[in-house]
Amino acid sequence: MASTDLSPESLAVHAGRPQQQPGGPLNSPIFLASALQPGGTSEYARHGNPAWEPLEDVIGQLEQGSALAFSSGLAASAAVFSLVHDKAVVVAPNHGYNGTTQQLQLRDIELRLVDVSDTQTALSAIEGADLVWLESPTNPALEIADLPVLIEAAKQSAAIVAVDNTFSTPLRAQPLLLGADVVTHSLSKLMAGHTDLVLGAAVTNSPDLFSRLKQHRDLHGAIPGALESFLTVRGIRTLHVRLDRAESNATELHRRLLEHPLVAESRYPGFGTVISFVLEDADQAQRVTESSKLVTYATSLGGVESTWERRRRFAAEPETIPAGLIRLSVGIEAVEDLWRDIDQALRA
Numbered sequence: 001m002a003s004t005d006l007s008p009e010s011l012a013v014h015a016g017r018p019q020q021q022p023g024g025p026l027n028s029p030i031f032l033a034s035a036l037q038p039g040g041t042s043e044y045a046r047h048g049n050p051a052w053e054p055l056e057d058v059i060g061q062l063e064q065g066s067a068l069a070f071s072s073g074l075a076a077s078a079a080v081f082s083l084v085h086d087k088a089v090v091v092a093p094n095h096g097y098n099g100t101t102q103q104l105q106l107r108d109i110e111l112r113l114v115d116v117s118d119t120q121t122a123l124s125a126i127e128g129a130d131l132v133w134l135e136s137p138t139n140p141a142l143e144i145a146d147l148p149v150l151i152e153a154a155k156q157s158a159a160i161v162a163v164d165n166t167f168s169t170p171l172r173a174q175p176l177l178l179g180a181d182v183v184t185h186s187l188s189k190l191m192a193g194h195t196d197l198v199l200g201a202a203v204t205n206s207p208d209l210f211s212r213l214k215q216h217r218d219l220h221g222a223i224p225g226a227l228e229s230f231l232t233v234r235g236i237r238t239l240h241v242r243l244d245r246a247e248s249n250a251t252e253l254h255r256r257l258l259e260h261p262l263v264a265e266s267r268y269p270g271f272g273t274v275i276s277f278v279l280e281d282a283d284q285a286q287r288v289t290e291s292s293k294l295v296t297y298a299t300s301l302g303g304v305e306s307t308w309e310r311r312r313r314f315a316a317e318p319e320t321i322p323a324g325l326i327r328l329s330v331g332i333e334a335v336e337d338l339w340r341d342i343d344q345a346l347r348a
């Protein structure tokens with residue numbers, strides 16, 4: 001069956017497998033190589049090698065573009081930011097992933113940080129921009145951007161528009177189909193899904209942008225490792241099942257958090273695996289996150305196990321994020337076990 005006939009769930013399971021042949025494995029092996037025989041597309045493993053081809057194949061098919069794997073999500077965003085020159089005008093979310101914001105703040109650019117859920121303000125900022133960087137939902141504020149409208153406006157302004165699709169995954173949003181030039185991922189989160197590696201990707205349909213992003217990867221060297229590539233493909237095989245289960249857990253936990261007397265506010269955009277809820281102050285939130293027995297007190301998100309943390313414990317987190325905000329990454333455990341633990345931690 002042509003892969004274009006397959007739904008994303010089937011692509012997650014089947015894309016990127018080796019050609020079927022008698023006695024052949026169903027999965028690509030873990031290739032360990034630095035030099036490759038001359039005559040192929042790459043002779044040196046920094047420029048391309050079989051270790052990450054299955055990964056780029058499956059991500060490219062899921063996002064419907066051509067994928068380049070990077071050593072981390074931030075390596076992928078750094079490659080995207082290399083597309084604009086000094087003094088460029090860049091629009092980005094004021095509550096985006098703080099590492100991405102810090103990367104932009106290091107650059108000699110005019111940085112316009114906006115609330116991407118305020119469409120009018122975002123549209124004004126996009127006028128005259130060279131690069132529009134979007135993240136939706138934002139991390140950890142969970143604001144939703146009107147992607148079709150903002151992408152269209154960016155294109156009208158002849159800006160490059162890139163979307164960090166980490167929180168949505170290609171199963172919940174496909175920004176390239178909305179006209180985005182580039183999509184990036186922290187594969188470290190939901191895509192790999194097991195809290196055991198750091199990896200990233202950039203995906204585009206533009207041959208020009210692809211070759212510029214690839215040149216950046218070739219020359220800066222932020223390439224994925226063979227084992228991480230293998231494990232990420234393996235994680236993607238179950239992405240849809242993990243996502244469905246974590247979403248049904250998150251929907252129920254959000255409903256109960258909204259009713260809980262100690263919870264001032266709970267945010268859940270209706271999809272994805274992250275809930276951000278707000279307690280009265282930093283001390284209380286810190287105590288609660290350190291009182292859980294099943295939900296692990298840890299950073300990061302998107303693993304099969306539930307984790308939580310108070311985001312403002314990091315100095316780089318913007319002060320407009322409430323000090324008592326807890327970011328809960330919902331895993332695939334039994335929801336009643338999760339609730340019993342969250343409820344006892346809230347009382348602790």
Ligand SMILES: *Cc1c(COP(=O)(O)O)cnc(C)c1O
Pocket residue numbers: 072073074075097099100135139164166167185186187188189198199200
């Ligand atoms: C974690 C994260 C990143 C950074 O990815 P790394 O793989 O940690 O480098 C970028 N964007 C979002 C939304 C993230 O959650």
